[in-house]
Amino acid sequence: MEIVFTVLILLLAVALSGLGLSLLPVKLPLPLVQIVIGAVLAWPRLGLHVTFDPELFMLLFIPPLLFADGWRIPKRELYMQRRAILMLALGLVFITVGVLGYFLHAMIPSMPLPVAFALAAVLSPTDAVALTGIAGRNRIPANLMHILEGEALMNDASGLVALKFAIAAALTGVFSLRDATVSFLIIAAGGLVIGAAISWAVTEIPARLLKFSEDDDPAAGVVLTILIPFAAYVVAERVGCSGILAAVSAGMMMNIQSLRDSIPSAVRVRMTSTWTMIEFVFNGMVFILLGLQFPHIIGQALIEAHHDGNAQVGLLFGYVVATVLALYALRFVWVYCLRWVASRGAAKHGIDSAAPGMRTLALTTIGGVRGAVTLAGVLSLPVTLENGAPLEGRDLAIFIASAVILASLMIAVIGLPILMRGTAKIRNPHAxxxxxxxxxxxxxxxxxxxxxxxxxxxxxxxxxxxxxxxxxxxxxxxxxxxxxxxxxDEAPRVAAKKGEVIETRLKMAALRAERAELLRLRSAQTINDETLNKLMRELDLSETAIVNRKRGMAAS
CATH class of the missing domain: 1.10.287 (Helix Hairpins)
Incomplete structure (x- = not known):
């Protein structure tokens, strides 16, 4: 029963975070509000404690979220920005692991080099969900946002693969760069193929079996799509490939398959609404779980350090500050070099390309927010070595990773609005x-x-x-x-828009009247609930179409 109550409390917290956001006098990012709610729930008097199991967390939360991101992200822009995305998702990750790993070991001699590399590996992936929640949509330039989202989809896999080899080196003391490179290519390619294949196979099941028809209830088929990311992740992990990339590629394939003529629009509406709810709930659960862990991890480390003296507490904060500065310095230099090389290449072809602006560089640097994958990765570090001895530096690595997540969120919360000040909100980049x-x-x-x-x-x-x-x-x-x-032509367009506004108001008035009449008929027991629900759904779909069309015309 305790597990049931815990889940219900977390779901209530997610719902309240969404409702309470509009009541706050200051507009705060939803992820930050959810982390605060989680931290409040972790208060000892409330008695709510959730043990963070990294394997269970990675299996339960990461696949559906990455599947939804892969489904939503625009494929054309992802392909157009492939060079920048790969250089950030692969190049920057491995540079971060190497440089930051040696930096951490030099700064903290008591931390073994493999553990320092493991900490650098878990700090390298970024979190696009947190970035979107902090910055909001249509605020960061579209091209830059596509790069940051694509990077976050891909660098989870490269960071976790680097973590895997760092843990192996910590346990065995053996590391081979050649074996690691070959293994990474196999793991990444295998994950992409497995995820796409599973998504394609499931959506190619005969329409009658999935009840993908206008006359049948499509609930069974929609539920089956919920299982696709979990199946892709589990199968890929079982055969030694990247479950993360499998979930991403499954989402991309689902985007392609869902547009087939054999799938009716009603099914697509049901799938979209279902996955919108899943994404909101799972995102909220992730950040609330983060908030639940931070007080315990950071508080325990500070208490133990305080027992050794105030100087030790200051040293811990110094480690965190130095790690954050090193992360952002590496990211800034890497992005600057990439844009400088791109501008030089464009100049050789006679294309005018301005040097990278400081605002864009700063947005890209601060946009590298760390999130749930970082915490799950660092908590997966083994407690003991193969000989039974405790893994030295593990607790300190967990503290630094947790503090860096909080610091990156706070820097983004404060820095992004400042950097975007004076820039108009992007109405529609593809108008x-x-x-x-x-x-x-x-x-x-x-x-x-x-x-x-x-x-x-x-x-x-x-x-x-x-x-x-x-x-x-x-x-x-x-x-x-x-x-x-x-x-x-301006005059006919203005007249048509005015007519559209009038027509929309008339349609909305008619829909409200229909809805009120249906409710009156149900109250008078003239029609039953089944008839009411069917007709109300038709009205809701009509109203949704009118509202979406109104928004689309306003944005263009």
């Missing part, structure tokens, strides 16, 4: 191509209506043909109005 796509889609719809009308009237008498022509004119008029609204 031009969205307008073009809407025009093309409307033109295609008009042509299809015209062709379908000609086929329908062939078998109709004069009266039926007239009714068909009226119906076609009404439907076609909607698309012609849309084309006017998306046109280049």
């Amino acid at each position: 031009a191509e969205e307008r073009m796509a809407r025009r093309r889609a409307a033109q295609a719809a008009i042509r299809a209506i015209d062709e379908e009308h000609d086929e329908l009237i062939e078998q109709m008498d004069e009266a039926a043909s007239a009714r068909c022509a009226d119906s076609a004119a009404r439907v076609m008029g909607m698309y012609r109005q849309r084309l006017e609204q998306l046109g280049d």
Whole structure:
């Protein structure tokens, strides 16, 4: 029963964090609020303690979150920025492990070199979820945000692979760079292939078996998609490949497969709403769990250091400050070198490319927020060596990693708004191509209506043909109005937008009246709940379409 109550309390905390955010006088990032809630729940008098099992955490929380990120991230931009992403996700990770590992060992001689490398490995991955929660959407330039998200998707795998070899070196005292390189390539490639294959195989199951049809309840198929990231992660880990990359590639494949014609739009709506809820709940649980761990880890380390004297407490804080400065210095220098090389290459081809601006460099540097994977990785360090002796430096590594996570979050919370001050909120970086796509889609719809009308009237008498022509004119008029609204001429576009606003208000008033009437009929026992729910869902979908269209037109 204790586990059940703990889960219910955590779910309540996630819900309250989302509701309470709007009540705060100062707008704070949701991840920070959730960490604070977790820290409050860890207060001894409340008696809530959750043992952080790294393996269970990695299996339960990481696959669905990475699957959702892989599903959502734009593939075109990911491919366009592939060079920068790979240089950050691979190059920067391995540079960080090497340089920071030696730096930590030199700063803390009592920490063995393999443990220093392991700490550097867990500090190298970044967390895009925390970054999005802190910065908000459409605030950081789109190209930079795509790079940071792509980096966070890929560097979890490279950081954890580096951690694996660091732990092996700590336990056995043996390390081979050649074996590590070959192993990493096999692990990464295998994970990508396994995840994509599992996602493809599941979504290729016959539609009848998955109930992916308009007449059936698609719940079974939607539940099956929830199992895909876990299956990809478990299978990949079982065969010795990267479960993290398997979850990412499964999400990317799911994005492709979900757009097939055999999957109805109603199923896609159900999947989208389900995964939106899962992502919110799991993200919230992750940050609340982080908050639950920090007081115990940091408080215990400070108490033990205080027993050895105040100088030891100051030394601990000095270690954290030096580690944070070293991390950000490495990231800044690496990003500056990458952008400098890119600008030089562009200049050789006769393309004007300005030197990297300090604001962009600073955003990229501070955007490297550390999160849950870092804590899970450092807590997975073995307690003892193979001979039974305790692993020296483990507790200090856990303290430094936890403090660095907090420090990176606080730096981002304070620094990102300052760096973005004076920059207008990005309305829609792809407004031009969205307008073009809407025009093309409307033109295609008009042509299809015209062709379908000609086929329908062939078998109709004069009266039926007239009714068909009226119906076609009404439907076609909607698309012609849309084309006017998306046109280049100012006067017709303004008039069409005003008409759209009036039409939207009328439609919303009609929907509210329908909803009120349905509720009145249910209260009078004229219709039952089943009929009410069916009709209310139709109204909700109609209202959602109107609201989304209104937002889309406002953004463009």
